[in-house]
Amino acid sequence: MKTSAWRQTLQRSLQQEDLNFLLTNRIPRIALTRFMGWFSQLRHPLLARASIAVWRLFTDLDLSDAKQQRFASLHDCFTRELREGARTVDPRPEVLSSPCDAIVGACGRVEAGQVFQAKGFPYALHDLFGPTQDTSAFEGGLFITLRLTSAMYHRFHAPADCRVEHVTHIAGDTWNVNPIALKRVERLFCRNERAVLRCRLDDAQATPIALVPVAAILVASLRLHFLDLLLHVGYRGANELPCRAEFRKGQEMGWFQHGSTILVFVPPGFALCEGIATGERLRMGQALLRRQP
Known part of the structure; x- marks a missing residue:
């Protein structure tokens, strides 16, 4: 053969x-x-x-x-870098671009504080963000699950001009986050190690958004350029990490050590861009969400 x-x-x-x-x-x-x-x-x-x-x-x-x-x-x-020009970032100011190369998983609206990891498997947003975080800004807004396979480019980038104001690190397990596991393990994202990045867009409303990188088996290390820390399964430092880091759209924010998942949350007033649906493959910089008039 x-x-x-x-x-x-x-x-x-x-x-x-x-x-x-x-x-x-x-x-x-x-x-x-x-x-x-x-x-x-x-x-x-x-x-x-x-x-x-x-x-x-x-x-x-x-x-x-x-x-x-x-x-x-x-x-x-x-953790390889891309050659110059390998990705194009959507320049439209009303568009949030994909922060990473990914396969789109579950996506939809946050309703009654709940979202879905897979059909029939809901979880509470406050369980994902942790008890210290207020999630009310995202009620009625949208969420998108972006799964990075092990073979993909593993760095992630700012989806818009924004600033990161706070990071919450939550220790946990390292379940696989592929679709097979998501259909079998309830509240999987809430069990795994993760970091909650609370951000605000550089617009007149200082619109809040959140990025939640979730670790998985073989990958429980997250490097954020704006923190002099490596967040991993053995990390024993502070869980609440206030910060103020400014990013331009498409600027690199950090990387995973392997493949994993990034969950994106936005408040009401956004819609999915054309072609964004479960199972679709995206490249970093591709149009993900757009602000509605």
Whole structure:
């Protein structure tokens, strides 16, 4: 069997739901995540090339738009930068662009303080944000789930001219966040480690928005450029992190160490842009939400 055909067969096998759930969740998730964090940092070009070759067997990893093509460690490949011009950011001021490359998961309206991770699996917004955060600004607004696969570009960017005013770090588990797990584990996003970034747009109303990066198995490390911290499963510092960081639309805000999810929340007055629906693939900078007149 040719290599490409064998790889496709392997990938199809891993997409079988029971097997996928068993392999990615019924294991020591946090221990494996810590091991991967250590292993990915080992700096040896031959080890990095071998690891990337194995990674390609399980995913459709495409490095053609990466700024560099050779990596000293697996971590360097995970957190790779893009070459100049690889993404175009929608310039319209009324549009919020996608903060990352992603597959659109559940999306819709926040109703009675609840949103959905998958059909039939609701969760309370205050459970996701944590007990210290007021979520009333987003009642009646929209939410979008953006899932980054392990093969995707893992840096995320400002969806508009904005400032970050507060970060809440919430410790938790590292369940897989793929659609198979989201259909089986209730309140999954509220169980996993996550950070809540409270932001305001640079407009006359100082419109509030929120970005919630959620960790997953093999990835429980989040680097934010405006905090001199690495948020991860072993982090024991302050959970409430006031800040004031200004960003221009499309400017890089930070990165994941692997693949995961970013949840975007906006108040009433926004609509989904054309083509935004569950299952659609997006690129960073693509139109995501637009302000209604």
